[in-house]
Amino acid sequence: MIIKEGGNVFKTEPEKQMMTQRIATKDVDPTIKFLEKIIGFEIDEQDLLGTTGKKNDPGGAFEKNSSGDLDINTDLNKISKEELVSKLKAYLQSQGVPEENMLNVGRKKQDGFIHVAGDQIHFRTPIDGNDANGYVQTDFMMTLKPDFQRGAKRGGTEEYGGALRAMLLASIARGRGYKMSPKFGIVDPNNNDEVIADDWSKDIPEVLLGPGAKEEDTFTVESMIAFLRKNDPNYEELISQFEFQLEKEGKKLPESYATLEDKHLDRIKELSGILLNSTRML
Numbered sequence: 001m002i003i004k005e006g007g008n009v010f011k012t013e014p015e016k017q018m019m020t021q022r023i024a025t026k027d028v029d030p031t032i033k034f035l036e037k038i039i040g041f042e043i044d045e046q047d048l049l050g051t052t053g054k055k056n057d058p059g060g061a062f063e064k065n066s067s068g069d070l071d072i073n074t075d076l077n078k079i080s081k082e083e084l085v086s087k088l089k090a091y092l093q094s095q096g097v098p099e100e101n102m103l104n105v106g107r108k109k110q111d112g113f114i115h116v117a118g119d120q121i122h123f124r125t126p127i128d129g130n131d132a133n134g135y136v137q138t139d140f141m142m143t144l145k146p147d148f149q150r151g152a153k154r155g156g157t158e159e160y161g162g163a164l165r166a167m168l169l170a171s172i173a174r175g176r177g178y179k180m181s182p183k184f185g186i187v188d189p190n191n192n193d194e195v196i197a198d199d200w201s202k203d204i205p206e207v208l209l210g211p212g213a214k215e216e217d218t219f220t221v222e223s224m225i226a227f228l229r230k231n232d233p234n235y236e237e238l239i240s241q242f243e244f245q246l247e248k249e250g251k252k253l254p255e256s257y258a259t260l261e262d263k264h265l266d267r268i269k270e271l272s273g274i275l276l277n278s279t280r281m282l
Helices: 025-039 081-094 146-152 162-175 204-209 221-231 240-248 257-281
Strands: 070-075 114-117 120-126 135-143 179-181 185-188 194-197
Touching (some): 025 070, 025 081, 025 120, 070 146, 081 114, 081 135, 135 146, 162 179, 162 204, 162 221, 162 240, 185 204, 204 221
Parallel strands (some): 070 135
Antiparallel strands (some): 120 135, 179 185, 185 194
16 A cells, blocks of 8 residues: 555544645745654754655645655754653644643544654644644654654655665565564564665665665666666565556656666667668668
8 A cells, every 4th residue: 555645643523634734845944843842852854754845846736845844854853752842742732732632542533743653752733833823734854863764755856766776675675585674674574574784885785786886776666666677686576566656657667767768779770780881881
């Protein structure tokens, strides 16, 4: 299943209508600055995960100039989940929100302002710090490995988004006999999930894609497909699970830059041969 972009954990009671909305790219920065005042530390631009704050298409529709939610890389070495929830609750208290209205409670109560789920803390955030502008869902994605998570949750392209990129990473890792853990890195399931690689700038590219691969080769579905097509004889086996998922979604594999380049070279050779034969005939 491909998870569509957009927050959905906050709903009215009992109607269960969405309480959050998309946020325009121009509103992301002031909303982040508002959050920084609440949590007490700065949110670096590189910690805005996926496409958060990055969509900018002057001639496009609102969806191409907005984000479904705010995904924030949050370092557990700097702040614990309990501390973050405490800071959010302190802000809500200052706004006169009763204690019983602050937290969601499973499916019984979903119209609160804070939702704790595993390694994520969701916050119903007033856009630009003003509830008159509506609310956007902020996802604080807690991790002990912020550098790894930045690369793992990198956004994709318009055609092959971040969710598809994650699927391809998982497919390639599986093809190599490993697993792609969103928390720890590439792990070995045959050795108690020992971490094999967790650094995008060093070991992950070559473990996944092969010798000579660089971090930028892992940035998108297109770049990974291009590298594997050109360099790995087991390419089809490595991407088989991903290709199956694409077909279910009505999509096809991207035609990589390397493949297009090879086609152009083949055509040039063909034309050169024709020209050479014509010259001989003359």
